[in-house]
């Protein structure tokens with residue numbers, strides 16, 4: 001595994017929410033103005049900290065959804081039922097509110113615009129967030145690296161960034177495939193999970209310069225990463241980020 | 251001094267027994283940087299290499315012959331979940347280091363799949379660390395680092411290298427995989443040493 005050098009003390013900084021966009025019934029994009037933001041790489045995350053009036057605090061990690069273009073960054077949060085932090089970010093937080101963050105963090109699950117090799121992005125649910133940052137960085141930098149996104153969602157209404165993705169797909173820079181696990185839109189007969197056949201048909205075949213990024217709930221990442229390795233991808237070129245519950249006690 | 255988040259009250263589900271900033275889970279989340287390596291025990295080998303180049307090696311049958319301990323400890327992940335009283339079986343590093351002659355202060359743990367993490371040797375000895383191969387009565391699953399992982403419960407869990415294959419001793423401290431990517435070089439959960447400089 002290659003090394004990345006990002007060592008610098010991270011401090012909490014307060015941003016202001018300037019916009020909130022409804023992505024799906026349960027996901028929101030939060031646009032934050034952060035005057036002291038040091039910049040980030042596509043794929044990095046930050047920690048969000050909430051403080052109650054009596055000083056009680058809770059923090060969680062969120063991927064950065066936007067490319068670094070200045071002092072504005074975007075996060076996209078999917079509400080976890082019964083969660084502590086995500087319901088606040090999705091339902092309570094308003095435009096004009098302050099929000100404390102610390103970051104960026106993580107130097108491995110990142111894509112740099114000077115990397116020329118093809119990029120295969122495979123996301124499940126809110127796992128598309130850091131992948132979207134990579135696609136945005138790809139567009140922003142006018143990268144000519146071939147890029148594909150395979151995006152697994154339950155149903156058409158669960159698609160995050162639907163409008164942005166449609167635009168990217170039309171621009172020919174990105175090859176986009178949706179995988180519907182519960183309910184497909186009219187005209188799209190396949191309902192089911194990502195499997196070997198689908199990867200063979202829609203994902204890049206392994207090459208020496210291909211990097212694959214897989215992000216989503218743990219069972220999704222485990223299944224997809226195992227399929228990729230079985231299909232001959234070099235494990236060292238498959239980068240993963242897992243978030244969310246495992247769905248079982250172990 | 252921090253800012254107050256308008257309308258946030260919080261759940262306060264984390265008990266007082268948890269390090270700051272952690273919440274309790276019954277789940278056992280999986281976090282790793284790449285695909286899960288599937289290492290067959292018959293291909294597994296574990297080694298300790300000293301600063302003078304001496305190498306101590308165990309294959310799976312030799313490893314299983316070493317005296318094992320049952321370990322019950324709380325574990326804390328830097329992504330903020332903690333799991334209380336997790337039950338493991340493994341070989342104490344005191345046992346593995348019994349015949350190792352070293353005056354080195356630092357260790358780099360190396361894993362199948364290429365992962366590395368750095369630790370002070372003092373944190374691995376005196377009943378503080380194990381090479382674990384069972385979790386809650388079953389062989390350790392591959393996604394959790396099976397067939398065997400390092401277990402150093404008093405540090406954030408990324409130090410407990412999954413799929414561990416060896417320890418390399420040295421006089422100077424070097425940084426491992428996450429430590430190079432911005433995480434703290436030591437990682438004490440009680441001091442909230444999450445990121446470099448904390």
Ligand SMILES: Cc1cc2nc3c(=O)[nH]c(=O)nc-3n(C[C@H](O)[C@H](O)[C@H](O)COP(=O)(O)OP(=O)(O)OC[C@H]3O[C@@H](n4cnc5c(N)ncnc54)[C@H](O)[C@@H]3O)c2cc1C
Pocket residue numbers: 045060061062063064076077078079080081082083084085086087126129130241242243244245246273275276277279329331
């Ligand atoms: C590097 C990283 C990046 C992330 N990026 C995003 C992102 O871009 N968008 C997004 O919506 N979320 C992201 N997450 C997940 C996020 O950090 C929170 O876990 C999520 O928002 C739930 O928090 P909560 O406080 O609402 O729920 P909690 O109060 O933490 O938990 C609610 C219930 O769900 C379970 N649960 C929830 N999350 C987890 C988890 N991570 N591990 C284990 N169990 C869990 C708990 O066991 C609990 O029963 C990311 C996580 C990581 C580690």
